[in-house]
Amino acid sequence: MGASLTVIAIVIIYLGIMVMIGYISSKKINDNEDFLVAGRKMGPWLLAGSLAATEVGGGSSLGVVEKAYGEWGLSAVWYVITMAIAFIVLAFLAPMLREAAVKTVPEYSADEMVKPIHWSRRLSCCFRWSG
Numbered sequence: 722m723g724a725s726l727t728v729i730a731i732v733i734i735y736l737g738i739m740v741m742i743g744y745i746s747s748k749k750i751n752d753n754e755d756f757l758v759a760g761r762k763m764g765p766w767l768l769a770g771s772l773a774a775t776e777v778g779g780g781s782s783l784g785v786v787e788k789a790y791g792e793w794g795l796s797a798v799w800y801v802i803t804m805a806i807a808f809i810v811l812a813f814l815a816p817m818l819r820e821a822a823v824k825t826v827p828e829y830s831a832d833e834m835v836k837p838i839h840w841s842r843r844l845s846c847c848f849r850w851s852g
Contacts, residue, residue, distance in 0.1 A: 769812035
C-alpha cells in the first residue's frame with residue numbers, strides 16, 4: 722500500500738510541476754510565432770533536443786523497439802543513430818533557414834491564407850495528402 726501511495730504522490734507532483742511550467746510559459750507567449758516556433762529564438766542544441774524528443778516519442782520508443790525484437794535485431798540501432806546525426810546537422814542548418822524567412826502553413830496569417838493558391842501548390846498538396 723505504501724508503494725502505491727508513493728507512486729501516486731510522484732505522479733501528482735509531476736503533474737503539478739507540468740501545469741506550473743505551462744502556466745509560466747503561457748505568460749511569455751505574445752503571438753502565434755511565439756507559440757508555434759518559440760519566437761524563432763531556439764539555439765541549435767535546444768532545437769536538436771526538441772527534434773530528438775519528437776522522434777523518440779513515437780518512432781524510436783515504439784516502432785523501432787518492435788523491429789529490434791522482431792525481424793531487424795541489433796541493426797535497428799542504425800535508425801536511432803542516423804536520426805541523432807540528422808537532428809544535430811539540422812539544428813545547425815536551422816539558423817540559415819530562419820534567415821531565409823521560411824514559413825510553414827500554420828505560420829501564415831489569415832489574410833495570407835485567403836489569397837489565391839497557385840496551381841503548382843495545389844498539385845503539391847494533392848501529392849502530399851495522397852500518401
